[in-house]
Amino acid sequence: MASGHEHxxxxxxxxxxxxxxxxxxxxxxxxxxxxxxxxxxxRGDLALAKTVRKKDKQIDAIEAELEKLxxxxxxxxxPMADDLREVIAxxxxxxxxxxxxxxxxxxxxxxxxxxxxGEERIEAISILPAMGQLAADMVHDALDAFxxxxxxxxxxxxxxxxxxxxxxxxxxxxxxxxxxxxPRTISQVAHLxxxxxxxxxxxxxxxxxxxxxxxxxxxxxxxxxxxxESSGS
Amino acid sequence: xxxxxxxxxxxxxxxxxxxxxxxxAVKDVSIDVDMDKVTAFIGPSGCGKSTFLxxxxxxxxxxxxxxxxGEITLDGADIYAxxxxxxxxxxxxxxxxxxxxxxxxxxxxxxxxxxxxxxxxASKSDLEAIVERSLKRAGLWEExxxxxxxxxxxxxxxxxxxxxxxxxxxxxxxxxxMDEPASALDPIATAKIEELIHELRGRYAIVIVxxxxxxxxxxxxxxxxxxxGQLVEYGETDNLFTAPREERTKDYITGRYG
Numbered sequence: 001m002a003s004g005h006e007h008x009x010x011x012x013x014x015x016x017x018x019x020x021x022x023x024x025x026x027x028x029x030x031x032x033x034x035x036x037x038x039x040x041x042x043r044g045d046l047a048l049a050k051t052v053r054k055k056d057k058q059i060d061a062i063e064a065e066l067e068k069l070x071x072x073x074x075x076x077x078x079p080m081a082d083d084l085r086e087v088i089a090x091x092x093x094x095x096x097x098x099x100x101x102x103x104x105x106x107x108x109x110x111x112x113x114x115x116x117x118g119e120e121r122i123e124a125i126s127i128l129p130a131m132g133q134l135a136a137d138m139v140h141d142a143l144d145a146f147x148x149x150x151x152x153x154x155x156x157x158x159x160x161x162x163x164x165x166x167x168x169x170x171x172x173x174x175x176x177x178x179x180x181x182x183p184r185t186i187s188q189v190a191h192l193x194x195x196x197x198x199x200x201x202x203x204x205x206x207x208x209x210x211x212x213x214x215x216x217x218x219x220x221x222x223x224x225x226x227x228x229e230s231s232g233s
Numbered sequence: 234x235x236x237x238x239x240x241x242x243x244x245x246x247x248x249x250x251x252x253x254x255x256x257x258a259v260k261d262v263s264i265d266v267d268m269d270k271v272t273a274f275i276g277p278s279g280c281g282k283s284t285f286l287x288x289x290x291x292x293x294x295x296x297x298x299x300x301x302x303g304e305i306t307l308d309g310a311d312i313y314a315x316x317x318x319x320x321x322x323x324x325x326x327x328x329x330x331x332x333x334x335x336x337x338x339x340x341x342x343x344x345x346x347x348x349x350x351x352x353x354x355a356s357k358s359d360l361e362a363i364v365e366r367s368l369k370r371a372g373l374w375e376e377x378x379x380x381x382x383x384x385x386x387x388x389x390x391x392x393x394x395x396x397x398x399x400x401x402x403x404x405x406x407x408x409x410x411m412d413e414p415a416s417a418l419d420p421i422a423t424a425k426i427e428e429l430i431h432e433l434r435g436r437y438a439i440v441i442v443x444x445x446x447x448x449x450x451x452x453x454x455x456x457x458x459x460x461x462g463q464l465v466e467y468g469e470t471d472n473l474f475t476a477p478r479e480e481r482t483k484d485y486i487t488g489r490y491g
Binding site for chain 2: 008012077083084218219220
């Protein structure tokens with residue numbers, strides 16, 4: 001969707017590139033937060049978990065900066081057509097990435113509770129990283145689609161959410177089985193349930209990003225199921 | 234025409250070209266204008282939008298070198314037919330220009346002039362009623378009702394433009410053509426003109442030429458984008474400004490043209 005031509009007003013081009021840079025910077029931080037939170041969970045790395053929590057402030061700060069920039073662009077440039085769609089998409093994507101960051105932070109917050117002193121490492125943790133990987137990949141792919149203005153890639157991300165939902169259902173059943181078999185671990189496994197739920201929510205938000213990217217790129221809404229199912233998952 | 238067919242278009246242009254001497258200013262343009270819609274023509278300077286607008290009431294007749302080909306109909310009747318009365322046509326298809334151009338006469342006379350020469354008023358009180366109604370529709374009545382005998386040229390720019398709109402309305406037109414009606418006005422006067430266009434919509438078919446894209450987006454339901462004499466894209470205003478189909482339209486409305 002990016003026009004090959006430059007705006008007559010050069011400052012407008014600068015605003016747009018700054019906006020894109022901020023989105024990818026913010027997205028990169030959120031993606032890293034998911035990886036690090038999951039790594040901290042797996043390894044019981046409390047220091048890393050703490051870093052994830054601290055770094056979330058950076059994501060929040062970029063969101064605030066983006067919001068200011070977008071308000072200014074709308075007020076001064078009155079964007080139209082693909083510019084308008086991109087600016088609106090960026091505004092919504094920024095809010096969504098901020099939420100993704102919050103979910104990663106929430107996972108990191110649970111690490112000390114799951115790995116409480118004296119508690120032995122529970123086996124159930126091992127089934128979560130694969131789901132974490134899938135959720136992080138969705139975020140990564142949705143943001144790549146934004147950078148490339150790639151509607152098809154966005155539709156593919158949208159479609160892959162089903163896989164993540166299936167993953168969540170299966171993990172939920174497995175974790176419940178763990179609790180039934182080993183009631184001493186119930187409080188730890190309950191935290192893992194929340195972790196899985198957070199990952200599932202991250203996937204939903206990545207799907208929202210994909211929808212916005214699709215809209216920005218094409219001017220059409222990604223109708224539920226439509227483009228998503230045709231590309232398969 | 235069967236009951237099922239859509240309402241006929243108020244005005245239709247088919248394959249219209251306009252030449253100034255050897256130079257072709259408008260190239261084979263076809264477009265329909267409807268009663269309940271405001272249609273906006275946008276495009277860079279010199280794209281032919283004003284020239285094309287002026288074919289709708291044969292204003293180009295006044296330019297010796299101008300030649301129009303193709304067909305333009307009003308309620309299905311060819312307005313370039315030999316038996317078309319141009320004075321009558323311009324009463325039915327009124328026009329408002331960029332620069333307010335009231336007659337150097339009183340406010341009352343500015344509005345009364347048209348109905349009087351077209352014999353629309355049977356009596357003095359009839360004429361007064363037409364003037365009041367026209368000024369009211371143009372949103373100017375409250376501001377001038379106590380000084381109708383003042384000169385029209387003594388009004389502010391925005392008031393003068395609304396006076397010109399009242400003058401166009403007074404002869405009970407069916408179509409109103411507006412050529413950059415607000416581009417010489419300040420933002421408040423512009424807002425009043427835009428509000429007026431909203432109020433007039435439905436009563437008249439309105440076609441507006443504007444350089445201000447936000448204005449086109451605000452006041453119109455349909456927008457036509459002209460470039461180098463061609464009609465590049467014509468569609469619903471909502472779609473044209475959010476997701477234009479043509480690359481050239483997009484480049485123009487996003488400020489990349491040139």
